[in-house]
Amino acid sequence: MTGTWVGRPERRREDQPLITGHGAYLDDLPAAGCAFVAFVRSPLPHCRIRGVDPARALAVPGVQAVVTAADLPQSLRHLPLSTIPLPPDFVLAPVPMPVLAWEEARFQGEPVAAVLADSRAVAEDACDLVGLDLEALPAVGGIRAALSGGPAVHSTVPDNVLFRWKRSGGAVDDAFSAAEVVVSASFAIPRLQAAPMEPRGCLAVASEDATRLTLWCSSQDPHRPRVQLAQLLGWEQERVQVVVPDVGGAFGSKGGLAPEHLVAVFLALRSGRPVKWVETRSENFLAAYQGRGMDADAQLCLGGDGSFRGLRLQLLADAGAYHLGHTSVVSLTATSLATGAYRIPAAEVSVVGVATNKVPTGPYRGAGRPEAAYFIERLVDLAAARLHLDPVEIRRRNLVAASDFPYRTVLGTEYDSGDYPGLLDRALELSSWGAAIQLRDRERSQGRLRGVGLALAVESSGNSAWETAAAVLGEGGRIVLLPGSSDHGQGHATTFAQIAADAMGVEPSRIEVRSGDSREVPLGVGTFGSRSVTVGGSAVLLALEELRRRCLIWAAHLLDVPEERLEWKGGRVVPSTGGEGVGLEELEAAARGHTSDDLPELRGDGRFTLPGLAFGSSACVATVQLDPETGWVEVDRLVAVDDAGIVVNPLLAEGQVIGSTVQGLAAALFEEVLHDPEGQALTESFLSYAVPTLPDIRTEIVTEFRPTRSPLSPLGTKGVAESGCIAIPAAVANAVADALSPIGAGLVDPPFTPEKVWRHLGGASDE
Numbered sequence: 001m002t003g004t005w006v007g008r009p010e011r012r013r014e015d016q017p018l019i020t021g022h023g024a025y026l027d028d029l030p031a032a033g034c035a036f037v038a039f040v041r042s043p044l045p046h047c048r049i050r051g052v053d054p055a056r057a058l059a060v061p062g063v064q065a066v067v068t069a070a071d072l073p074q075s076l077r078h079l080p081l082s083t084i085p086l087p088p089d090f091v092l093a094p095v096p097m098p099v100l101a102w103e104e105a106r107f108q109g110e111p112v113a114a115v116l117a118d119s120r121a122v123a124e125d126a127c128d129l130v131g132l133d134l135e136a137l138p139a140v141g142g143i144r145a146a147l148s149g150g151p152a153v154h155s156t157v158p159d160n161v162l163f164r165w166k167r168s169g170g171a172v173d174d175a176f177s178a179a180e181v182v183v184s185a186s187f188a189i190p191r192l193q194a195a196p197m198e199p200r201g202c203l204a205v206a207s208e209d210a211t212r213l214t215l216w217c218s219s220q221d222p223h224r225p226r227v228q229l230a231q232l233l234g235w236e237q238e239r240v241q242v243v244v245p246d247v248g249g250a251f252g253s254k255g256g257l258a259p260e261h262l263v264a265v266f267l268a269l270r271s272g273r274p275v276k277w278v279e280t281r282s283e284n285f286l287a288a289y290q291g292r293g294m295d296a297d298a299q300l301c302l303g304g305d306g307s308f309r310g311l312r313l314q315l316l317a318d319a320g321a322y323h324l325g326h327t328s329v330v331s332l333t334a335t336s337l338a339t340g341a342y343r344i345p346a347a348e349v350s351v352v353g354v355a356t357n358k359v360p361t362g363p364y365r366g367a368g369r370p371e372a373a374y375f376i377e378r379l380v381d382l383a384a385a386r387l388h389l390d391p392v393e394i395r396r397r398n399l400v401a402a403s404d405f406p407y408r409t410v411l412g413t414e415y416d417s418g419d420y421p422g423l424l425d426r427a428l429e430l431s432s433w434g435a436a437i438q439l440r441d442r443e444r445s446q447g448r449l450r451g452v453g454l455a456l457a458v459e460s461s462g463n464s465a466w467e468t469a470a471a472v473l474g475e476g477g478r479i480v481l482l483p484g485s486s487d488h489g490q491g492h493a494t495t496f497a498q499i500a501a502d503a504m505g506v507e508p509s510r511i512e513v514r515s516g517d518s519r520e521v522p523l524g525v526g527t528f529g530s531r532s533v534t535v536g537g538s539a540v541l542l543a544l545e546e547l548r549r550r551c552l553i554w555a556a557h558l559l560d561v562p563e564e565r566l567e568w569k570g571g572r573v574v575p576s577t578g579g580e581g582v583g584l585e586e587l588e589a590a591a592r593g594h595t596s597d598d599l600p601e602l603r604g605d606g607r608f609t610l611p612g613l614a615f616g617s618s619a620c621v622a623t624v625q626l627d628p629e630t631g632w633v634e635v636d637r638l639v640a641v642d643d644a645g646i647v648v649n650p651l652l653a654e655g656q657v658i659g660s661t662v663q664g665l666a667a668a669l670f671e672e673v674l675h676d677p678e679g680q681a682l683t684e685s686f687l688s689y690a691v692p693t694l695p696d697i698r699t700e701i702v703t704e705f706r707p708t709r710s711p712l713s714p715l716g717t718k719g720v721a722e723s724g725c726i727a728i729p730a731a732v733a734n735a736v737a738d739a740l741s742p743i744g745a746g747l748v749d750p751p752f753t754p755e756k757v758w759r760h761l762g763g764a765s766d767e
Contacts, residue, residue, distance in 0.1 A: 031274040037122035045357035046139035053131030097322035106321035109286025115744030139357035141679035153355040169410035170346030175310030180302030191293035191673035198248025199279035204268035221526025244516035247488035252363040291364020293318035320360035333368025340376035357679030361396035366725040373457035377730035423619035430764035431621035447730035453735025457727035461530035462717025473602035477585030484524020485536030530719020542606030616718035629757025644720035664728030697743035
């Protein structure tokens with residue numbers, strides 16, 4: 001679908017209230033008579049809970065209650081073990097996360113008890129007075145240590161394997177036996193902190209008779225928390241309302257219920273008072289689930305001409321202490337994209353989810369796709385070096401061709417559309433690849449460390465393939481959209497209004513978009529995995545088409561003209577033979593209060609199901625220079641060319657690409673969650689976790705879209721919001737490896753911090 005408004009770079013209509021301080025975030029919500037809950041958290045990575053003494057805390061004026069796991073009903077003691085469909089041969093150990101630690105705490109920061117008080121300050125201070133009798137237990141913080149005889153995180157899982165899965169396609173053993181070259185490598189991608197501007201929080205309000213509940217929460221959507229909450233309470237969903245106010249960032253870290261939400265709900269139902277929880281930044285670092293954290297042992301076999309023959313990839317995923325409902329989705333996504341943008345006729349991938357004494361992991365922007373891109377793109381560069389082939393040429397010989405689409409990989413993943421060679425060519429052109437290589441060689445001859453790196457990536461979008469929307473003709477002829485996709489920074493009010501403006505033939509200013517309230521939109525999925533426009537926007541379009549159909553019925557009635565002789569023109573329904581026709585305002589006025597069954601309500605409902613995942617793609621080029629005295633890596637220039645299908649709003653799409661590119665740069669250069677070998681957290685605040693600020697990003701970023709239409713949706717769109725996070729770390733890694741290649745400094749995994757690079761350059765020997 002393209003038209004007057006789709007494809008135009010419209011400015012975001014959501015920004016004005018947010019940048020002028022008129023937004024309403026979770027902690028801005030008033031609640032008369034509100035109580036506040038704070039949490040007593042384990043200071044140890046692994047310990048036996050021998051006792052909890054609330055006496056001193058309960059003696060503090062204003063403290064209403066101290067609760068432990070023993071106070072919770074059985075149904076509220078654990079989060080759901082899995083909330084996503086898993087492959088039939090997926091082996092999962094039954095270790096769901098407790099809402100409050102029971103008998104043992106298994107990571108530092110795990111909630112052990114909760115304090116309810118009249119003020120937030122009193123609740124937080126009283127937490128320090130709750131007596132904990134803890135017995136330290138052996139703990140393990142490293143993935144490989146946990147697998148090689150390290151202490152068991154759970155006595156019921158002595159090998160520390162929380163989940164396991166394997167898939168293969170093609171004659172893998174034959175490919176490796178006949179191969180002329182085999183390239184092997186081990187990689188490590190560290191954990192990352194989502195670090196949203198607004199930490200997590202919720203406000204739970206129960207009805208007077210405790211039979212209904214409203215939960216406001218800083219979340220990525222209201223629907224998943226509502227479904228989970230009703231399930232755990234044993235209630236019909238109609239008794240639960242979830243509302244998502246303005247959200248200060250999520251990046252995947254606010255999907256579904258958190259344990260703290262359930263405690264707030266329990267206390268609200270028990271006390272009869274509204275209960276609010278607002279997470280502190282230090283709590284967010286310790287207790288909010290983290291992303292990435294994956295090692296890989298990889299092998300790529302090739303013919304002497306550089307043709308890819310086979311791939312073996314074993315992923316070791318740091319699951320943390322428990323399996324959240326979406327922990328394993330990251331690994332499954334990574335394996336599904338293991339072959340990247342290349343034709344590889346045989347592949348075997350396996351996943352081992354490893355228990356460690358750390359906070360669990362879950363989706364973080366990219367969620368498996370950055371890991372897949374990193375592993376295959378690093379392998380491709382290593383293969384090029386082994387065969388003395390240009391890294392561009394080895395890619396050209398193995399890329400899936402534009403004529404191959406739809407393309408089914410040997411692992412069973414079906415790519416809907418794309419032009420990977422075209423993306424590569426354009427990225428090389430925009431980056432002046434030849435000139436960049438000449439500059440690199442010239443500076444190398446003068447003793448400088450300069451590198452150029454390339455990476456291609458495939459981005460799946462449309463997870464949880466269905467979504468809903470409604471379109472209502474409101475007073476004055478305004479159109480109210482009620483999408484199941486909930487906005488938390490993506491620009492839905494702008495993009496969905498553009499879709500509606502074209503569908504209804506009106507200005508976007510006549511479109512109102514409301515989301516985030518399960519009472520208004522009771523059925524939906526939500527916003528994650530770059531699915532909003534592709535799935536949610538298509539549901540909006542179907543709802544609008546139904547609204548148009550109903551408007552035609554009404555217009556035929558008012559004009560006494562058969563429907564087949566009516567047409568849309570400039571937001572009006574007019575006879576094809578000419579005449580004034582009838583506008584949306586007149587249609588709404590005529591239908592208002594109408595009770596006859598012979599004419600429909602002027603409301604359209606749409607539900608769209610994506611028949612398969614839509615796959616965006618990108619090609620990126622990075623140029624870097626290294627300072628041998630300090631180890632500082634300067635990324636001079638980044639070029640990103642993306643195929644996001646039909647782009648509804650190029651301005652917003654470019655903003656998503658730039659934002660994710662900076663986040664990808666942060667992962668490549670700065671960010672890393674660290675623990676000691678026993679799981680003790682070493683990055684507990686922004687003092688030790690290096691989120692870059694504007695002066696740290698001095699990179700020239702060049703972006704461009706080169707779309708191929710997806711055949712899977714009426715809009716022809718694909719995801720793009722995570723592309724920079726996916727491709728940039730691999731491109732920067734290849735550039736850094738290229739810069740280090742003249743001195744044979746060996747493999748380096750991200751982040752490429754000054755200390756790490758300096759040590760690889762031999763700096764440690766000078767101490």
